[in-house]
Amino acid sequence: MPENYEPKIVAFFCNWCTYLAADLAGTSRMKYAANTRVIRVMCSGRVDPQFVLEAFAKGADGVLIGGCHPGDCHYQEGNYKALRRYYLLKRTLREMGIEEERFRLEWISAAEGDRVRTVVNDMVQKLRALGPRKMNPAIEPELEEVAAS
Amino acid sequence: MSERNGIVRIGVYVCHCGTNIAAIVDCKAVAEYAGGLYHVTVSRDYKYLCSDPGQELIRQDIRDHKLNRIVVASCSPHLHEHTFRTAAEGAGLNAFYVHMVNIREHNSWVHENREAATKKAQDMVRAAVRRVVFHQSLEKVRVPVHPDVLVVGGGIAGIHAALTLANAGKKVYLVERQPTIGGHMAMFDKTFPTLDCAACILTPKMSSVKAHPNITLWAHSDVTKVEGYVGNYKVEVARRPRYINEDLCSGCLECIEACVYKEPKFIDEFNMGLGKRKPIYIPFPQAVPQMPLIDIDTCIQFKSGKCKKTCVQACGDRHAIDFSQKEEIRNIEVGTIIMATGFKAFDARRTPYYGYGTYPNVYTSLEVERLVNASGPTAGDVVLRDGRKPKTVGIIHCVGSRDEGTNRWCSRVCCMYSLKLAHLLKEHTDAEIFNFYIDIRTPGKGFEEFYQRLLSEGVHFIRGRVAEVTDWALDPTEENKLVLRVEDTLLGTVRRIPVDMVVLSVGIEPHEDAQDVRRLFNFGCGSEGFFLERHPKLAPVSTFTDGIFVAGCCQGPKDIPDTVAQAGAAAAEALALIDTGFVEQEPNTAYVIEDECSGCKTCVPMCPYSAVYFNADTKRAGIHQVLCKGCGTCVAACPSGSIKQHLFEDDQIFEEIEGVLTYA
Amino acid sequence: MLALIRRKMKFQREADPEWAEQISKAPGCDRVFSCIQCGTCSGTCPLSIYMDFTPRRIIALVREGFRTDALSCQTIWLCASCYSCTVHCPQNVHITDVMYSLKREAIKHKLYPSRFPIPVLAREFYEIVRRRGRNSEFWLVLRMAMKSNPLVLLTMAKTGWGLLRTGRMSLKSERITRIRELQNELADPQEVSR
């Protein structure tokens, strides 16, 4: 493992809950690891599995999706759709040799700034322990291909 | 890409936000870095971009350098996206060519390592630069706002909001769960710190609600369904039966007098169980609507069907009593909603060490409000449950507040109402009164003066949280008393204080069904259950759902003046929307590229708003632009990639993903 | 007359904030800094009425780092570990655990009040169990009394007689069989390796 290895996490946060929770963590000056790069989407239901694959293909060490709690979706049930895709995608990623810890879906409401901190810190800690992503070499071109399609 | 979008000229602006950002993120380095990125024409860092000169700087650059894309790295887009879009428009650029990067809330305020934070800011700016290349000119969507307003909750907050709106000429529906409006305030005797009689200031407002031509009052009713969005809400209200025909009842109350129960016999909810009522009753004399209702659990006619129905006889030819009344459903359309559902008083049984429910002479503060009230169950005579008059009273502050075991927050009003009750009890009984407090908090107008007044009235103030209320006696002076054991923290010693009466100053907490209610209306809630405001400072009565506003204690503990101020503010926010006549919506709707659609219909069930449809003629999907709310779920679901979303195009997001990960 | 008047002032140089930090790291002591000084602990404590500092004041002393006062007081030794404060505390401060960690510190640095029987009892108990694996109440009391105040034995004789008469005083010293192993387990890891 490189000496100063810092995992890079691409985070898709929904506009109404988790993005706001991250804003709240900011206004409350809660400190957490600087490893996430947040991409705002209107709803966790907008997260296309291709986004996740693209992120891994382009070198992300982890992908985090943040949505509203079940029953709290701003768009009624987009987060359930996200959950269904999450399970499906998780299985695919496992087959590709990507460890479970690298892909997470978390429900974080707009009031849970503290949860953003704990989730990010926890994920960073786990990814640091895992080290840089190694992938089934046979799969890598395939992943590229899926992402590119 | 240049072919599709012409020659792209990007301006990147990195804000210092004073030292808010600059202290952690090296803004100059970020701007310099951005300057080297492809397509970037101008790159600057600036002290306060949201200031007038800051905005002018951007406008000038657009004009001078023919910029056609703007990236602003500053605070959250929820705060200033509107500002910078407007600035760009001022220089003739379409607002949707602007993109914001959040390097304050998501970066400088949450990170400590300058190097890592700067690196992160650079990554995010790079992603944004790549993203805006794919931005397109979009038209804002305008939807009309229905001028009617729904106010949920008829306490002082709901009453004030409804009257304000009605006086401005708007039609208001006021829905209240209880049989009367008035809320908790109607139960209070006096109000702090001025000691005005609560009823004297509240009941005229209650009557105005009933009399106002613009207000439709539905008490004893529940909101059961809410659909739609800002400007166009469709609401279903269930009106529970009172078994009294509202149109026929004249409010003479002779039916109550005539009830077969000669004496009131059943627990009176309004008087906190300290008084009794009949099966047909009116909660309190000034109740609005001024008409009785029948409690089917205690009414003989409902229980056995064999009552002499003396109430019906008394009503005579008005025929207002209707035992067969059923729940009625009303459907209304409104443009805006004000939530004023109030609070629940903390249940003192959850602090068993204070003996509420075990020792009869332990009271909650709300019970004492009724006990000292001239229109209360004892006509203002303070008599204990065992018939004695108290000679010593202990008032325990912070019951169910500031406590990890119950509620963590300060309930904000307990200090002041405890002082008020101390004053009133002293006035009514001349008893010796002990206040037990952790901290005295009097940060309102006239509050500290009131505290001083109580000090001079000879009320004891003991700084310490009472550990227990028991009836065990160490010596004869403690026999037949309730004994409070407490550390007098200012003396630094433990004291035992025997009293005749204990008052528990219970805190404020959200209603048990607060989570269900806000789910019904689809807006946010804090983890403790209070409704969540859009911004704690700058949007205190807005919610994250456009067109829904909050007022009063449902948003957090507060006193009457603050509640009324919030109710006024919520009404003003609603008025601003109504009088504008329309709302501008983000043009982030989804759309179908028909040529690419395979007609698989995967997308149709995805949409919770039925905006996605299948055109049987063309065998292609289509999307009603007016109905689409822009969640993008159908976009992610489309197997052929033929559904796109404005502002969140696949291209844009892919560029962002690549942008944050590519090391340039 | 002047001899009775004592200066009572705390200088900031006497405070040791690092020590406060260190105490807050001991098991169960992590919430000392959340204390709101409400006094519920003292109010519910059955022994606070005998203490030189109430438990609330001990927490205040710890937080401000006034180490000597906190360690040489009687309070920590009067604590009977009944956990009343711990369950009543509205801020979840585990006061009993704080008392324990102060007792350990006081014993370690020999700061407990002299001839105070409680730390002596603790030490003797520690020794007996270390040697035998089990405690014997009779020998414990005897040893404690000898080391703190032998006169106590006189007042105890009566109680002892009652116990003997009802067959509740055992002079036999109980002992576990695998005492060697226990001693080995109890030993300092460094000692073992040495």
Place this chain on the structure above:
Amino acid sequence: MTPEQAAKTSKGYLYFPGCSLRATGVAYEESLVELFRLLNIPLVELPDWNCCGATSYMCIDEGSAFLLSARNLSLAHTVNSRDLLAPCAACYLVLKKTQDYAAKHPKIRTQVEESLARGGLPPFDGVKVRHPLEMLYNDVGRDTLKSNVIRRWRGGRIACYYGCQAVRPYDEVDTAYNPMRMDELLQDVGAPTVDYALKTKCCGGSLTGTVHEVGVRLNYILLKEAARKGAEAIVTICPLCQFNLDAYQAEIRKATNEPIDMPILYFTQVLGYALGGDPKKLGLHRGISGRDLIKRWFPAHEEVEAYV
């Protein structure tokens, strides 16, 4: 006992007596053994158990304190029984606390497990520490106990005294604020209980031996309030509580001139007697105070026959 309950209890319980039950609290052990015999529940003493460390060890060194009690848990683990009964409140708490803190602080766990390994002992997971009161209430159940009662209560009113460490800070035995389980069990065998506000106040523990006057004063308050509420006896679930309340009544009488002479019983003695146990086997002759009353309330079997 229903078949389900029999199945549940047939494996029996491991039993951790603790030092007090071998000395001043011997009557507690006697009555517990007798009660379990009457209920047909096997009780197996933990082989080679050691002192739990009580409150004293925690004052010296938390490492050894956790280790001492962990050794017992580890021994129990080797016997492969899931439930370990600890009748003494102090033992019960110390054993529970060790498990709790080891779960919360990985450092403590590692340290203790390393030390145990030096003595050749396995880790200490999986054992459930139980108190007889809670076990009788939950596993045996009120109905079973009630159906096994063969003697009617001939005593007066009693105050149930739960003390401190059995109900605090862990609330599995009963709630910390107003525990009622002992009251309920005793009412089931016919004994009327009084409303006793001091039922969880501390008896002073070892203070009676160290700061004697203070310790005795605490017990005086407990006895006096029980009498004020009309109780003629106090029933306890902890050997130290029983000892403190029992042993100093003569001294209290002398100091206060108040005629306090009150039997201090174990709840297992009262239950055991109701189920037909022999007073001697229940250790009822070992009380120091209120001996006349004990004799009257708990006559030997032949005397009962004669009485009826």
